[in-house]
Amino acid sequence: MNRILVAEDEDRIASFVSKGLRAAGFTPTVVDDGVSALDYASSGEFDLLVLDIGLPGLDGFEVLKRLRANRSTLPVIILTARQSITDTVAGLEGGADDYMSKPFRFEELLARIRLRLREDPREPELTVLTHGALALDLRSRRAAVEGRTVELSAREFALAETFVRHPGQVLSREQLLSHVWGYDFDPGSNVVDVYVRYLRKKLGVQWFETVRGMGYRLVEVA
Amino acid sequence: MNRILVAEDEDRIASFVSKGLRAAGFTPTVVDDGVSALDYASSGEFDLLVLDIGLPGLDGFEVLKRLRANRSTLPVIILTARQSITDTVAGLEGGADDYMSKPFRFEELLARIRLRLREDPREPELTVLTHGALALDLRSRRAAVEGRTVELSAREFALAETFVRHPGQVLSREQLLSHVWGYDFDPGSNVVDVYVRYLRKKLGVQWFETVRGMGYRLVEVA
DNA sequence: TGGGCAGATGAGAACTCTCTCATCCGGCTC
DNA sequence: GAGCCGGATGAGAGAGTTCTCATCTGCCCA
Structure with missing residues (x-):
């Protein structure tokens, strides 16, 4: 359950x-x-398809249409052009299971993929992430450190989430930028530094270790 | 599938x-x-339980614990105190299916209830609402009128959503206030008027009819 | 026809959020 | 030990959001 076909030009x-x-x-x-895309998707070798709408040759709608015409139930997540709700509606009506509109944050795509691949969709979605005494409530965008509740802004939260999902791992500024800010953000900016600082201030300096020349790391819990 | 037990003091x-x-x-x-709460919930007469944590007698955690100890699989949505992530975590670990933290918007509770009662949870959640040429993308918080995409703020979107979910129905200011702003908002305010205006400006005046002395109504489509 | 009242409107205050920029600091290297 | 460089920090600009308030408009009824 982890073979994913990505159709994107x-x-x-x-x-x-x-x-x-x-x-x-x-x-x-x-x-x-x-x-x-249609060919590979029909092979039965994949568990999920991430399908861009603006593909050359056969566009995404057409791929989806033919796939469904062949009775394939392969979960499909479509990538729609920036801001085009029309595409989104058409895609969902055409049998897509979910969608992402560009430009998207990678973590979000990942969440949707996990959702679609979940064995038992009845099982409650994990909405609170914890890491030691650190808890993140994915829905209310609030965090807690040792019981104390802390409000985080959207960006702060997305960054914290990325850290908690990769505990102990050194994350480079580039990785953080693309995961949290999206793939088309100015790589020369120091936003990451600034936001790490915000998190340190709100959640406590002890959580975020600087790895000189490499990036940042969420310290592992004993 | 529509009998709901509400345990709230x-x-x-x-x-x-x-x-x-x-x-x-x-x-x-x-x-x-x-x-x-425990008594009624165990009767088998209900399809879902909305359970406040701060109940007198037996608190919500205890009710949930005993319910699950009796092997009940009744879906439970807990209502947790303002800002208490700790309660949330404890509740989910104690077997709750979902949670809402107070104060909540009614529409949001409703969405979660619908989700838990859905016959086939595999079926994609409805993420785009449409009403004639009006479309609301619940995830990206964007709207479209006849193909043209419009950005809405969080409040504007919540209000628009409420209208689209009750087309043709006259909604009083009080109803809108409690649905969109929550149950503890100053009823003397004219925010509703102001936000209806914002929606008219962004989506077009033709959609929102004023019913003098009563409230507002989303016009039905032919 | 005039007054009153419901609703429409314009303006703006307060706040939050995001990001940039300039400067400061401190460890590492030579 | 000096200088450099990566990172930390403070400050603030700019944009967006939410809500309040005062005023305007026009419908409805006496």
Whole structure:
């Protein structure tokens, strides 16, 4: 349950997605045109399809349509153009299970993939992440340190979530930028530093270790 | 699949919830102490339990614990005190299926109840609401009118959602206030008027009809 | 026809959020 | 030990959001 087909023709996005998926333990395969997408998706070798709408050859809608016409129940998450609700509606009506509109944060795509691949969808979605005395309530966007509740802004929360999902692992600024800010953010910025500082201030300095020249790391709990 | 047990001792909230549930087509029953809650919940007469943590007699945790000890699989949504993530974690670990922290917007509770009662949880959650040429993307908080995409703020979106979920129905300011702003908002405010104006400006005046002395109504589509 | 009242509207205060920029600090290297 | 460089920090600009308030408008009824 971890073979994922990524149909996306923009190199930058395809690589962003496939790298991230691999790091998260999935086995991604990338194709960059509609015909191959349909072909591979029909092979039965995949557990989920991430499908860009704007594919050359056969567009995403067409791929989806033919796939469903062949009675495939493969879960499909479509990537729709920036801001196009029309595409979203059409895609969902055309049999997509979910969608992401570009530009998206990788963590969000990951959450949706996990949701679609979950063995028992009846099982409650994990909405509170914990790491030692640190707890993140994914729904209310609030955090708690040793019982004390802390309000986090959207960005602060997304960053904290990324750390908690990769405890003990050194995360580079680039990784954090692409996971939290999206794939098309200015890599020269020092936002990451600034937001790590915000988190340190709100959650306590002891959680976030600086690894000089490398990035930051959420300290592991004993 | 529509009999809901509400265990809540604060009158104001109990009535807010039960009224809303009735209006949404459910059949709510209210109890105001832990012993009755456990009693009724064990009867097999209900499809879901909305359980306040701070109940007199037996508190919510205890009710939940005993319920699960008796092998009941009744879906339970707990209501936790303002900001207490600790309660939330304890509740979910104690076998709750979901939670709401007070003060909550009614529409949100409703969404969670619907989710838990859905026949086939595998079926994609409805994430785009439409009403004629009006579409609301619940996830990206964007709306579309005849293909044109419009950005809405959180409040604007919640208000629009309420209208679209009750098309053609006159909604009083009080109803809108409690649904969109929560149950403890100053009833003397004219925020509703102001936000209806914002929606008219962004989505078009034709959608929102003023019913003098009564409230507002989303016009039905031909 | 005039007054009153419900609703519409304009303006703006308070606040939050996000990000940039300039400067400071301190460890590492030579 | 000096200088450099990565990172920490403080400050603030700019944008967006939410809500209040005062005023305007126009419908309805006496």
